[in-house]
Amino acid sequence: MKEPMKGNGGFWEAFKGGGVSPRIASMLGAPSAQQIAFVRSLTKGQRRPETLHVPLSQLKTAVFDLETTGFHYHYGDEILSFGSVKVEGEEITEEIYYSLCKPGCTVPERIVELTGITQEMVQDAPPLLQALREFMAFVDDRVLIAHGSAHDKAFLDVALWKTTKAHLGHRVLDTMMIAQKLEPERKISSLDDWLEVYGIPVTKRHHALEDAKMTAGLWKVMIGRLKEINVITLGDLYAFLSKS
Template identity: 90%
Template sequence: MKEPMKGNGGFWDAFKGGGISPRIASMLGAPSAQQIAFVRSLTKGQRRPETLHIPLSQLKTAVFDLETTGFHYHYGDEILSFGTVKVDGEEITGEVYYSLCKPACSVPEDIVKLTGITPEMAQDAPSLLQALREFMAFVDDRVLIAHGSAHDKAFLDVALWKTTKAHLGHRVLDTMMIAQKLEPDKKISSLDDWLNAYDLPILQRHHALEDAKMTAGLWKIMIGRLKDRGVITLGDLYSFLSKT
């Protein structure tokens, strides 16, 4: 199995190069209690009011996607993989994080066919706490973005509570909701449909990192279309989405 990608640049390059503070470095290699404390610290204080005034063209975001063992976290389904790409304003930076994740439940055959993640791959993957810790460290205090974010946000919040007794504190934007608000006449919702509508190539679907990259492409286009509507800042976007 390929080693999980730790990104290329930013946090992980600094970590490998010795540029991370001793406190954070020690926590990354520390026993479980300190790992939990580190993850909990990254869930706090992420909704600073000043973020609302940042133009979308300058907003630092992390576009992410999760693959899961099913759609029902309340019936025991769990995260199988994390995929994330950093976007600075309208620039997709190329800094990525991807990791498989070892679930406590089995991987159904239909999920194997959909994602290509086999039970053997899942069994050899990092623990939920380890993958979650690395994901949270990578996204840091960025605004999170996902397509159809309710599913991903719910699984992420459940995973955080299960491992650290903390809740997700980050702002989360939904490209599906934004697209539907921009173009209400298009009665579509899936990532595939919106990629086609925006003339973006559909590459490898149902792979957390590849889906995150394609969603980042949607977000990049949306920033320009939102600007044409007079939606400049994050606060403007919230106001735009709240209008009936």
């Protein structure tokens, strides 16, 4: 199983083993100014029109989740961990990314209870810019997918602006929004509820990587459901979601 980073170790060994372009490999070890430029480069040009014509069964995606110190980035809450898994069409790959991230604030007790992430665990974790550049290098130019994506997208965008003065340029799909559109009669929204509906086993909740993997399972099932109603391409999906 490929695991570029777990906690705050293992990432560099994985990259030394190959599978990464020389451009990415060089930038990952570069000084801060180049790190910032590298992350900026990964936020641009991700909305190519031709992507709209790609069938969902062939679409390259990265399903991701973040754990944070709270739910209000405008009040100073920050990212605690990144988790992501690559999906090739309907195949959930073994290519995963996970990293803790050292916040500039203390981890609240309620978040410790919810996520299991303690202040001691993040004390020696990578700083935000390092974890962010590794995450962005991992997801590359893929379409991003999250459940209840508004929260994760907002924190990711704020982190990008804080570290590099860039905004997230990737397309982001929301499995919660898709599920609610497919089955509007179900008045539910939480990941737990939708996992139960689609019969996807719950492994460990409120862990960025495990939540990303379960959301990937949800996305895989949805591709089949969408195909049944003739929603084939990414463009079809956008059109389906925009219908009143």
